[in-house]
Amino acid sequence: MPLKTETMILNMGPQHPSTHGVLRLELDIEGELILSVKPHIGYLHRCFEKHAEAMTYPQVIPYTDRLDYLAAMGNNFGYVVAVEKLLGIQIPERVEYIRVIMAELQRIASHLVAIATNGADIGALTPFLYLFRDREYILSLFEMTCGARMLYNYMWIGGLSHDIHPDFVRKTKEFINHFRPTVVELNNLLTFNKIFIERTANIGILPIDTAINFGASGPVLRGSGLPFDVRKEDPYSIYNRFDFEIPTGIGLVGTVGDCWDRYYVRVLEMEQSVRIIEQAIDNIPEGNVQSAIPKRIKPPKGTAYARVENPRGELGFFIISDGNLNPFRVKVRAPSFVNLEVMGELCKGHLVADVIAILGSLDIVLGEIDR
Amino acid sequence: MGLLDKEFSDGNIVIAKVDDLMNWARLSSIWQLGFGLACCAIEMMATSASHYDFDRFGVIPRNTPRQADAIIISGTVTLKMATRIKRLYEQMPDPKYIISMGSCANCGGPYWEHGYHVLKGIDRVIPVDVYVPGCPPRPEALLEGLLKLQEKIRNESLRKKIA
């Protein structure tokens, strides 16, 4: 009997330990070789945009927490920046400083999870335990400030829900001292580990023009070599006052834009976030964090699009106001939603085992993909 | 009702009821299905990680339902996902236990009113043993939920399933 070959459809997810939530991938494979990947999403569609239309402006903030639940501070930030743009109000200096510090701490916490799960997916379980230990440190700082570990509802329109704890500045400095050596430890443990490099270098290469045309943002875009960061390009809040660099992928161990580059951009970004926190933490001005909160939040008729740099990329909120107490329409430009679109391009011609490495390096959060 | 209550004096023989022995074995090694849904899954991961260490209760994540004893519904269940969860539950071997973690899995949570695509409580699809409230519950709360489940298993009998 003559041998016969045919392509096979392999289903991955929605229940799978490495899909970072409830994502379903339909792999078209020939042996181990991937012909195409079709992501199926929507298993966590929680109707955020419908809720936003039914709630008043401040009531939407807790729902924004639950979009990208690894970076809830960043989501709060994006939403309040958009509403403040619509209202045209001025924010006290103290609030701006605290917001920046919180957003950068959140970026570190989020990248820690991204790196940990990326490592754990391709078999390095030890860094997972180390990095979650450090994440707990940041979560305790947040908990001290507003009482919640993950979903904070901390940034309010025109202010903050709580002022910082008297101990916050000291503890944050303690954290920075603790964290600097941790990055070195991480680099020794995972970044320059031979096995990790073999699994990620030269895998899933994303050329820069493809990345732009697909609208990729955040570490996925920067990993391909373009230094595009909303904090620099389109500065919001007070980011133009701080001195920091935008790390990009340079193909240190492989080709520019491979999985390792995307991973390493995150490691370098954490160091830059620490730099921003160091510049901000000693200069927090005195003041009342709730003095600028409007009594009645009722923006004039109009539209506003505001974007911020979330750990996963460019998070945008498009708000249409019809002059009522609740938004007429809120549309979220979720970075993971856009970044996941390149998945199909990246996987072509790779092996089944590389899908996990590629997906881990994209660092998606299903909460904001499905909303 | 400890397992080692009725011990002969020479120390080599332990007398226990079969029920107690079985329950003790079951409750000390609850293997959970490694299955995360939403925000709560991150807290579940934090519970398994270094700081809270789920492993000390014998909870080890397994990647296939066929090897799992318990499933933690950690997050919002949508209508699209509910049928898949039901299938996962049916694939698990008996005895099987379910912890519903967080407000969303309990009753729809913040999405109860306008969530046109959210299942208002996982108990509409599969039976639940322990509900853990919170949005999301702290890791300590999940540990408490696990202890409650262990308590429930401790009182089980071979003749009929209570939990």
Added chain:
Amino acid sequence: MKNPEEIFEQLKAEFGDVVLGIDKETPTEPLISIDPLKMNKVGAFLRDSDDLKFDSLMVLSGVDDANGAKIKDADGVDSISGGTLSVYYHLHSINLKHKITLRVSTSRENPQVESVYNVWRTSDWHEREAYDMFGIIFLNHHDLRRILMPYDWEAGYPLRKDYKNPEFYKGMKVPY
């Protein structure tokens, strides 16, 4: 770098009647209205023209304008008839650092907009989402299916203002 008025003049000179107008009333961003059935050509021009170079589509949002007549039928169920659905395009040029917002409006009964999928690949899933949530048909889209809701969802388009949720889906009760 150009401001929206200059871009509007340039588009008007290039396309004439296809560019319907500019709305400067909104406090934060001017909106340029485009003919929905010519969107692809305009998009390609915006991307390829040397002094515009809009290489990135930040977001594509469907909107139910809810400006039709509100009708209450015999059972007291509200619905909207007539009026428009809109699609907003937020564009950004990474090279030239300018931004612009486009709007196309199409009728609620037969909503058709030309797809810009081949201009900006970003719009692939965004258009599917707008179809899923509002029922806007994107002409020439390569794969216009539901994306977030189940493929077999039959109860209509959830983000329309007059959407009614079904009682049951596959035997599961939907309301609280």
